[in-house]
Amino acid sequence: xxxxxxPTDIQRENQRLKGKNQELKRKLDEQxxxxxxxxxxxxxxxxxxxxxxxxxHGKTYEIKGTTKSSDNSTTGRKRGAQPGHKPYTRKKPQVxxxxxxxxxxxxxxxxxxNISEDPAETRTRYVEDIVIPKxxxxxxxxxxxxxxxxxxxxxxxxxxxxxxxxxxINAMLLVMYxxxxxxxxxxxxxxxxxxxxxxxxxxxxxxxxxxxxxKAFGPYYEQLLEEVQIAPARxxxxxxxxxxxxxxxxWAFITKGAALYKVAQSRAHTVPLDVLGKDHEGVDIHDRFSxxxxxxxxCGNVQQYCWSHIxxxxxxxxxxxxxxxxNIHDALKETYRKADAFDHRGTDxxxxxxxxxxxxxxxxxxxxxxxxxxxxxxxxxxxxxFEFVKNPDVEGTNNRAERGLRHSVVARxxxxxxxxxxxxxxxxxxxxxxxxxxxxxxxxxxxxxxxxQTSHG
Numbered sequence: 001x002x003x004x005x006x007p008t009d010i011q012r013e014n015q016r017l018k019g020k021n022q023e024l025k026r027k028l029d030e031q032x033x034x035x036x037x038x039x040x041x042x043x044x045x046x047x048x049x050x051x052x053x054x055x056x057h058g059k060t061y062e063i064k065g066t067t068k069s070s071d072n073s074t075t076g077r078k079r080g081a082q083p084g085h086k087p088y089t090r091k092k093p094q095v096x097x098x099x100x101x102x103x104x105x106x107x108x109x110x111x112x113x114n115i116s117e118d119p120a121e122t123r124t125r126y127v128e129d130i131v132i133p134k135x136x137x138x139x140x141x142x143x144x145x146x147x148x149x150x151x152x153x154x155x156x157x158x159x160x161x162x163x164x165x166x167x168x169i170n171a172m173l174l175v176m177y178x179x180x181x182x183x184x185x186x187x188x189x190x191x192x193x194x195x196x197x198x199x200x201x202x203x204x205x206x207x208x209x210x211x212x213x214x215k216a217f218g219p220y221y222e223q224l225l226e227e228v229q230i231a232p233a234r235x236x237x238x239x240x241x242x243x244x245x246x247x248x249x250x251w252a253f254i255t256k257g258a259a260l261y262k263v264a265q266s267r268a269h270t271v272p273l274d275v276l277g278k279d280h281e282g283v284d285i286h287d288r289f290s291x292x293x294x295x296x297x298x299c300g301n302v303q304q305y306c307w308s309h310i311x312x313x314x315x316x317x318x319x320x321x322x323x324x325x326x327n328i329h330d331a332l333k334e335t336y337r338k339a340d341a342f343d344h345r346g347t348d349x350x351x352x353x354x355x356x357x358x359x360x361x362x363x364x365x366x367x368x369x370x371x372x373x374x375x376x377x378x379x380x381x382x383x384x385x386f387e388f389v390k391n392p393d394v395e396g397t398n399n400r401a402e403r404g405l406r407h408s409v410v411a412r413x414x415x416x417x418x419x420x421x422x423x424x425x426x427x428x429x430x431x432x433x434x435x436x437x438x439x440x441x442x443x444x445x446x447x448x449x450x451x452x453q454t455s456h457g
Contacts, residue, residue: 044320093126135198138168159453162212171199172209173448179210180430181444183411207423214426216452217433224258224436229276231255232393233283233304235401236272236292239409242417243424250412250428251275254404256393259435261408263424269294283387283394285401303384306398307336310385313374321368328371331361339389340396346389354389355382404435 081087106113144155161168171193178189186206193199201209228234234255241250241263249267253260253275264271269291278299285304286292296303314332317325335358342350359379366372378385388396408431418424437444437451 047320093128133197159449162216162452165212167199167201167205167209169449169452170445171197172213173445175201175206175209176213176430176434176448177444179206180427180434183407183414185415210426210430211422214429217429220451221260221429221432224260224432225275227258228253228255228260229280231258231282233285233391233395234276235285235395235398235404237287237398237401237405238267238271238289239405239412241408241412241424243421244419245417248417248424250405250408252401252404252408254401257436257440259404259432259439261428261432261435263418263421263428267291269298273298283391285395285398287398302387304387304394304396305381305384306396307339307385308397308399310378311336317368317371317374321371324366324368324371327364328362328375331358334361336396339386342389344388344390344392344394346386348390351386351389354386407431407435 104115104119107115138160140158140160142155142158144153146152147154162172165172174197175189175193178184178192179186184192186203189206190201190203193201234253236251236253238249238251241248243263243265246265248263248265249271251262251264251271253262253272260275262271262275272291272295276295276299280299280301283302283304284292284296285306287306287309292303311329311332314325314329318329319325335354339346339354362375363379366375388394418427433451434444437447442451
């Protein structure tokens with residue numbers, strides 16, 4: 001039996017080169033895989049940050065080009081209401097405060113007086129103008145009498161002003177409307193009161209007026225709090241606020257009538273839990289923020305997720321994950337369209353069919369891990385998706401709260417927030433009063449005095 005032949009030097013070199021070739025192929029595959037991952041990340045980054053986009057506070061904003069001229073010749077638009085839009089014209093005034101006749105004594109063209117005695121025709125023109133408000137100072141002579149039953153001096157209250165105030169309620173409510181309702185800076189409020197009303201009020205005076213009104217509207221604010229707590233449904237949202245430059249949050253609790261705001265230095269679930277209470281009633285409508293999830297676990301009441309946020313997330317999936325994301329987005333859009341078509345008159349059986357049809361369309365194999373997780377997490381929330389289908393008090397989106405915060409977001413950008421925690425609390429109370437009255441169709445300046453007197457009993 002012959003001995004086993006040892007490999008020659010050439011054979012050994014060949015084996016070494018083969019091994020090295022396999023190692024290089026393995027490294028090449030790893031590099032290709034890394035290149036593909038980086039390419040996909042870069043593609044997503046470019047989609048989120050195109051050349052005409054900058055970054056501000058972590059959010060992208062598009063730099064728009066110059067707008068077209070409003071000249072009809074360049075835009076091609078006809079004057080007036082566009083097709084499909086309701087035209088608007090100023091209606092004839094129902095009440096005429098003054099009638100002024102304009103006789104012709106001499107010709108306005110040539111100045112001659114050779115004109116007919118009787119007018120050949122008459123035309124009517126209506127002009128609406130304002131009467132510039134003027135400051136009015138009242139001296140109150142207050143009689144004080146001794147009451148033998150109370151054993152003390154008594155006097156009749158002055159209803160034109162708050163206790164110890166030297167500025168009347170009407171002027172104070174106007175200041176509140178300018179500062180809170182119109183979001184004017186204090187400097188602008190001072191100038192307007194000077195030029196329009198002839199009243200000199202200092203910056204400290206404006207702050208004092210707002211503080212006094214916040215105290216006067218305190219009982220009404222408590223009524224709003226109770227109204228929000230017992231409401232059949234409420235929309236909840238929050239936005240950033242500033243207190244002396246430090247970060248805080250402005251929380252909004254909006255119902256169909258009441259609007260309650262609270263400034264807190266926390267974004268945790270403890271804030272809405274403190275406002276609403278552990279045993280509050282009704283449905284909470286929100287955007288799936290984790291604080292609301294914790295609130296729901298501790299309170300156990302019904303939730304309604306905002307479909308605008310859900311569709312916004314699915315739209316992002318469609319933008320960055322191709323056909324898989326587009327399938328999810330299309331299915332959810334169709335589901336919401338059908339759910340909204342019930343106009344809050346659906347049944348539990350309708351909800352079951354909506355859910356099963358949605359599940360059938362989106363529960364499919366996905367290559368994208370993000371799409372897969374999104375679908376699984378969404379399907380777990382069946383009870384929180386379709387409450388609005390059968391409940392007339394519940395909306396399918398959180399748009400009511402979004403609109404309720406928009407006013408304060410603009411105010412924050414103008415004023416930068418509040419200078420102190422006390423100022424933030426005053427702002428929250430007065431904003432609650434202003435928006436609640438606005439939601440109920442009540443004029444602050446016309447009815448504010450009555451609300452203060454009624455809420456104080």
